[in-house]
Amino acid sequence: xxxxxxxxxxxxxxxxxxxxxxxxxxxxxxxxxxxxxxxxxxxxxxxxxxxxxxxxxxxxxxxxxxxxxxxxxxxxxxxxxxxxxxxxxxxxxxxxxxxxxxxxxxxxxxxxxxxxxxxxxxxxxxxxxxxxxxxxxxxxxxxxxxxxxxxxxxxxxxxxxxxxxxxxxxxxxxxxxxxxxxxxxxxxxxxxxxxxxxxxxxxxxxxxxxxxxxxxxxxxxxxxxxxxxxxxxxxxxxxxxxxxxxxxxxxxxxxxxxxxxxxxxxxxxxxxxxxxxxxxxxxxxxxxxxxxxxxxxxxxx
Amino acid sequence: xxxxxxxxxxxxxxxxxxxxxxxxxxxxxxxxxxxxxxxxxxxxxxxxxxxxxxxxxxxxxxxxxxxxxxxxxxxxxxxxxxxxxxxxxxxxxxxxxxxxxxxxxxxxxxxxxxxxxxxxxxxxxxxxxxxxxxxxxxxxxxxxxxxxxxxxxxxxxxxxxxxxxxxxxxxxxxxxxxxxxxxxxxxxxxxxxxxxxxxxxxxxxxxxxxxxxxxxxxxxxxxxxxxxxxxxxxxxxxxxxxxxxxxxxxxxxxxxxxxxxxxxxxxxxxxxxxxxxxxxxxxxxxxxxxxxxxxxxxxxxxxxxxxxxxxxxxxxxxxxxxxxxxxxxxxxxxxxxxxxxxxxxxxxxxxxxxxxxxxxxxxxxxxxxxxxxxxxxxxxxxxxxxxxxxxxxxxxxxxxxxxxxxxxxxxxxxxxxxxxxxx
Numbered sequence: 034x035x036x037x038x039x040x041x042x043x044x045x046x047x048x049x050x051x052x053x054x055x056x057x058x059x060x061x062x063x064x065x066x067x068x069x070x071x072x073x074x075x076x077x078x079x080x081x082x083x084x085x086x087x088x089x090x091x092x093x094x095x096x097x098x099x100x101x102x103x104x105x106x107x108x109x110x111x112x113x114x115x116x117x118x119x120x121x122x123x124x125x126x127x128x129x130x131x132x133x134x135x136x137x138x139x140x141x142x143x144x145x146x147x148x149x150x151x152x153x154x155x156x157x158x159x160x161x162x163x164x165x166x167x168x169x170x171x172x173x174x175x176x177x178x179x180x181x182x183x184x185x186x187x188x189x190x191x192x193x194x195x196x197x198x199x200x201x202x203x204x205x206x207x208x209x210x211x212x213x214x215x216x217x218x219x220x221x222x223x224x225x226x227x228x229x230x231x232x233x234x235x236x237x238x239x240x241x242x243x244x245x246x247x248x249x250x251x252x253x254x255x256x257x258x259x260x261x262x263x264x265x266x267x268x269x270x271x272x273x274x275x276x277x278x279x280x281x282x283x284x285x286x287x288x289x290x291x292x293x294x295x296x297x298x299x300x301x302x303x304x305x306x307x308x309x310x311x312x313x314x315x316x317x318x319x320x321x322x323x324x325x326x327x328x329x330x331x332x333x334x
Numbered sequence: 335x336x337x338x339x340x341x342x343x344x345x346x347x348x349x350x351x352x353x354x355x356x357x358x359x360x361x362x363x364x365x366x367x368x369x370x371x372x373x374x375x376x377x378x379x380x381x382x383x384x385x386x387x388x389x390x391x392x393x394x395x396x397x398x399x400x401x402x403x404x405x406x407x408x409x410x411x412x413x414x415x416x417x418x419x420x421x422x423x424x425x426x427x428x429x430x431x432x433x434x435x436x437x438x439x440x441x442x443x444x445x446x447x448x449x450x451x452x453x454x455x456x457x458x459x460x461x462x463x464x465x466x467x468x469x470x471x472x473x474x475x476x477x478x479x480x481x482x483x484x485x486x487x488x489x490x491x492x493x494x495x496x497x498x499x500x501x502x503x504x505x506x507x508x509x510x511x512x513x514x515x516x517x518x519x520x521x522x523x524x525x526x527x528x529x530x531x532x533x534x535x536x537x538x539x540x541x542x543x544x545x546x547x548x549x550x551x552x553x554x555x556x557x558x559x560x561x562x563x564x565x566x567x568x569x570x571x572x573x574x575x576x577x578x579x580x581x582x583x584x585x586x587x588x589x590x591x592x593x594x595x596x597x598x599x600x601x602x603x604x605x606x607x608x609x610x611x612x613x614x615x616x617x618x619x620x621x622x623x624x625x626x627x628x629x630x631x632x633x634x635x636x637x638x639x640x641x642x643x644x645x646x647x648x649x650x651x652x653x654x655x656x657x658x659x660x661x662x663x664x665x666x667x668x669x670x671x672x673x674x675x676x677x678x679x680x681x682x683x684x685x686x687x688x689x690x691x692x693x694x695x696x697x698x699x700x701x702x703x704x705x706x707x708x709x710x711x712x713x714x715x716x717x718x719x720x721x722x723x724x725x726x727x728x729x730x731x732x733x734x735x736x737x738x739x740x741x742x743x744x745x746x747x748x749x750x751x752x753x754x755x756x757x
Contacts, residue, residue, distance in 0.1 A: 084754050085417045087438040171584035189584050194728055282724045297409045298712055300754055
């Protein structure tokens with residue numbers, strides 16, 4: 034090997050082995066700084082009596098976790114979070130898939146409908162909340178006016194502890210539908226037509242096409258949407274915060290809202306951190322279970 | 335030759351530049367910068383910015399930088415900033431929290447080389463200033479002070495055949511008036527409400543205090559809401575909705591209802607004067623002290639108050655000078671006119687101008703009778719009280735059981751705050 038070739042080879046080695054790390058370094062450092070390190074700090078905080086402005090943070094072992102497990106408001110907020118998740122995720126995914134299927138056909142004004150369904154996604158939460166508060170208004174609201182024309186008496190949607198969570202779920206489904214629809218739509222357009230053509234030649238019905246081709250091939254997308262929706266709904270905060278503030282009577286007090294109140298309202302950062310890690314554990318268990326039972330890839334290649 | 339000259343010229347120019355930079359830095363250094371944070375209302379921001387300009391004119395060696403933060407995000411920003419030592423030099427916190435902040439060491443006492451800081455006891459009302467004194471030293475000036483008064487609409491009074499110059503004096507009278515001013519349509523939908531409390535914490539606490547409840551157990555030095563007087567007051571506040579049907583929660587925001595003349599009377603803080611004037615300029619409203627539980631009874635309400643404090647890192651004399659300026663007599667006169675925040679200086683309460691002003695006179699009277707809450711837990715300002723109110727109203731719990739629940743939660747919350755405020 035001549036010297037020139039050796040130099041070339043060294044450059045090639047450098048480009049192959051060291052340079053890539055240089056490129057991912059800024060992103061990695063940023064991610065470490067804003068996510069990974071704070072996560073571990075939070076874990077460390079959860080074992081301490083941590084008040085953000087006090088210089089000392091005495092170690093208290095599992096006392097924070099113990100106190101949380103004996104806190105009725107924590108259990109109430111956990112239950113609310115589960116109800117919210119069970120209410121939002123299946124409904125939102127089902128509707129998003131349905132709308133995506135409809136918009137994947139050759140209908141007129143497809144672009145218009147796509148825009149229509151996607152609009153709530155780009156609407157700022159606070160503005161959407163104001164609009165929905167008006168829709169839900171017991172006296173002059175659109176919803177009660179519509180119900181009254183059918184002879185159904187008006188309800189106090191956000192003010193009645195029995196209805197408040199349902200009302201929040203409806204807004205959440207509305208707000209998140211468009212985003213999931215777009216993901217499904219992209220996946221649907223990625224399924225080759227040849228599969229459908231082959232099946233149609235064999236005389237498959239429309240339902241059979243959906244059941245044996247569309248659904249299995251959408252599986253990776255469905256998994257992605259399911260897991261991210263689940264995580265998102267466990268972490269719901271903004272919507273509840275602006276619509277109901279967690280009320281009435283803690284009926285919509287969800288976990289992250291409660292964590293926020295404990296931290297910034299009561300200065301109990303140690304307990305808030307412990308609650309965050311309980312939430313993390315719950316999300317982890319759910320995600321692992323989803324992978325285990327649904328995570329098998331399908332391929333017809 | 336030419337080149338040498340050019341070189342010389344460059345060197346001289348560079349030297350001059352460096353000298354001017356250095357002198358510029360040293361001039362800038364001589365200015366003390368005070369970063370001031372407060373929670374935001376448009377009127378308050380405008381006013382405090384005007385104060386800052388005036389203050390800097392009088393004190394050319396101090397520069398004030400103001401950051402106005404919406405209340406919803408205020409503590410989210412303030413706490414991490416204080417923890418990181420990058421926070422403001424002067425800022426506002428609720429009076430009940432001064433103890434915890436002072437004990438954690440993020441605050442410093444007011445600098446007594448500034449004359450106003452020496453005479454707080456003499457100049458300010460005890461109810462507004464007492465929570466700001468820790469271990470014998472004052473840590474802030476009172477600001478953002480409110481009581482509870484009754485706003486009412488004279489037009490709706492007249493329509494119902496009531497005299498707008500004679501607002502209700504007792505709880506029973508209030509209910510009678512409210513019934514006269516409540517209207518429903520053929521379908522039974524409320525189109526006009528007589529009165530509203532909104533279940534708002536400070537209002538409900540005020541009713542309890544008026545009724546003679548102490549809400550505090552001196553022996554354990556912790557909250558105690560279990561009393562006949564507190565139960566009666568809570569019962570009465572929920573009866574306005576459930577039994578007398580003069581307050582209808584289905585009408586939505588009580589402020590909007592009052593603006594639209596669909597609500598005759600509302601319990602509120604004086605700061606709503608500014609709000610109503612700004613948002614409903616044509617609305618004719620009046621103010622009265624709250625009615626007493628019985629004829630000749632107490633009109634004492636809860637005084638809620640914040641404090642302007644100085645951070646540990648601030649240059650103490652400049653920071654104290656600035657917060658003293660913000661709460662000076664001339665500034666407090668502006669506060670009341672522009673934002674509706676009541677003055678806390680004794681000298682101002684009996685001012686002839688206020689006595690003649692039909693809106694301000696009842697506010698000043700209520701100020702003299704107001705008492706501050708003995709607790710520090712912020713959840714007791716509204717969230718927990720509202721929950722007790724809703725337990726009775728929406729769940730049908732007895733007032734006694736709701737108050738027993740409230741006491742349990744309040745004791746827990748207060749103990750946590752006490753722990754935070756350990757020396």
